Amino acid sequence: MATVTTAAASLGSLFSWPLHSSRPTASSVSFKLMVAGQSSTALRSLRFRVSCVARPETVDKVCEIVRKQLALPAETELTPDSKFASLGADSLDTVEIVMALEEEFGIGVEEESSQNITTVQEVADLIEKLVQKKPDA
Amino acid sequence: MKVPCCLFRNFSYVPPPPLVPVQLPSSGEAHLWYVVPDEVKDPSLLSQYMDILSPCEKENVLSFRGEGLKKAAVLARALVRTTIARYQINGHVNPGSLKFCKNKYGKPELHWEHDLGKPEHKVHFNLSHTSSLIACAIAVNSLIGIDVEDKQRKLKSNLVSFARRYFTPHEVKVLSSIQDPELQRQHFIKLWTLKESYVKALGRGFSAQPFKTFTIRIRESESGDICALNCLDNKAGITVECMDDPNRLSKNWEFATMELMGSHYAAVCMENSAAHQTDQGSYPMRLIVRKTIPFVKDELVS
Numbered sequence: 001m002a003t004v005t006t007a008a009a010s011l012g013s014l015f016s017w018p019l020h021s022s023r024p025t026a027s028s029v030s031f032k033l034m035v036a037g038q039s040s041t042a043l044r045s046l047r048f049r050v051s052c053v054a055r056p057e058t059v060d061k062v063c064e065i066v067r068k069q070l071a072l073p074a075e076t077e078l079t080p081d082s083k084f085a086s087l088g089a090d091s092l093d094t095v096e097i098v099m100a101l102e103e104e105f106g107i108g109v110e111e112e113s114s115q116n117i118t119t120v121q122e123v124a125d126l127i128e129k130l131v132q133k134k135p136d137a
Numbered sequence: 138m139k140v141p142c143c144l145f146r147n148f149s150y151v152p153p154p155p156l157v158p159v160q161l162p163s164s165g166e167a168h169l170w171y172v173v174p175d176e177v178k179d180p181s182l183l184s185q186y187m188d189i190l191s192p193c194e195k196e197n198v199l200s201f202r203g204e205g206l207k208k209a210a211v212l213a214r215a216l217v218r219t220t221i222a223r224y225q226i227n228g229h230v231n232p233g234s235l236k237f238c239k240n241k242y243g244k245p246e247l248h249w250e251h252d253l254g255k256p257e258h259k260v261h262f263n264l265s266h267t268s269s270l271i272a273c274a275i276a277v278n279s280l281i282g283i284d285v286e287d288k289q290r291k292l293k294s295n296l297v298s299f300a301r302r303y304f305t306p307h308e309v310k311v312l313s314s315i316q317d318p319e320l321q322r323q324h325f326i327k328l329w330t331l332k333e334s335y336v337k338a339l340g341r342g343f344s345a346q347p348f349k350t351f352t353i354r355i356r357e358s359e360s361g362d363i364c365a366l367n368c369l370d371n372k373a374g375i376t377v378e379c380m381d382d383p384n385r386l387s388k389n390w391e392f393a394t395m396e397l398m399g400s401h402y403a404a405v406c407m408e409n410s411a412a413h414q415t416d417q418g419s420y421p422m423r424l425i426v427r428k429t430i431p432f433v434k435d436e437l438v439s
Binding site for chain 1 (some may be wrong): 200266268303328343347
């Protein structure tokens with residue numbers, strides 16, 4: 001029973017934990033409510049997912065690169081929820097954006113993981129995950 | 138004319154204008170229909186196009202930013218619907234009544250409700266658009282993919298670096314060997330459209346068949362100039378070779394590359410049906426190209 005109490009306490013602090021991003025973008029990460037009795041390993045992996053929400057600087061950099069690639073007029077609003085397709089990006093644009101981001105952040109994006117990247121936030125989150133996985137220089 | 142009751146959204150329903158009927162492509166044949174957004178200016182025409190879209194498609198159109206993108210989005214859906222309606226499959230003449238669904242990888246397909254009866258032959262379609270040209274390819278019983286690009290399209294990144302990142306060694310070698318930067322860029326665009334058309338024909342998405350996993354080989358034309366693919370030229374010998382699956386027969390796929398309006402490159406990739414193959418290889422794809430302004434006029438290009 002002690003384990004369950006600990007798990008519940010950790011869960012409580014998880015939801016009050018200030019997330020890295022102060023923007024409402026964090027709402028794009030979905031939290032699965034852990035049922036009491038779940039192993040602490042599962043909770044640890046949930047915390048790992050939380051820490052992959054992109055930092056504002058990452059999101060900003062992605063926006064900058066997207067804006068440049070798509071030559072968006074200054075008045076076009078670009079938010080983390082912005083969809084590439086809605087901004088007029090075709091497949092060649094998307095691939096160029098990915099390449100520019102790879103160069104900017106020093107990462108390699110596998111094509112397999114780029115299928116579900118449709119918004120600025122999703123790209124930023126993937127970048128954050130890949131940057132954190134990089135071996136320390 | 139019998140009108141399906143699902144179309145009665147309100148009492149002021151007006152059926153769309155008639156479309157000139159067309160025969161479906163035969164085996165080994167593909168149809169390409171294209172529309173130029175700049176030539177469609179009449180707001181009432183655009184309104185007619187909007188009227189044949191499903192609620193979901195309308196919502197999607199409105200999600201685009203900027204009038205130009207919204208217009209292109211309406212035209213793209215209107216092109217697909219009116220094109221398919223022309224073939225009067227199962228007696229369907231109304232572009233607004235067509236239903237679409239997605240395959241398990243997200244590729245759009247025609248959906249026939251069971252009470253209307255599944256047609257005898259499966260009609261495949263694929264759509265591609267740039268801001269300045271939208272094209273739709275149609276085939277029967279064959280997977281088909283199409284990609285169009287503005288001839289003047291310039292990459293923001295360095296062309297050869299881009300190729301090294303995304304293309305295969307053979308393709309990079311061919312590209313790098315072209316001295317003239319403009320010819321090199323043109324070749325790049327053609328190669329991109331060919332690769333895209335293959336991935337789109339497969340219908341499993343960009344990430345399921347990364348560009349690095351297959352090589353497109355363009356055999357030189359008689360003049361020896363690999364860039365002399367200016368007209369509908371499926372005799373130049375374009376083949377695909379899969380790096381990860383040598384058993385996947387490259388002769389299963391036919392390619393055609395062409396210029397449209399002198400301003401765009403288009404590539405079409407179609408699956409070969411078994412009936413179309415001989416011991417010497419397969420018959421080249423027959424491609425019928427038509428330019429259209431749906432409900433207004435159609436023009437046979439080749």
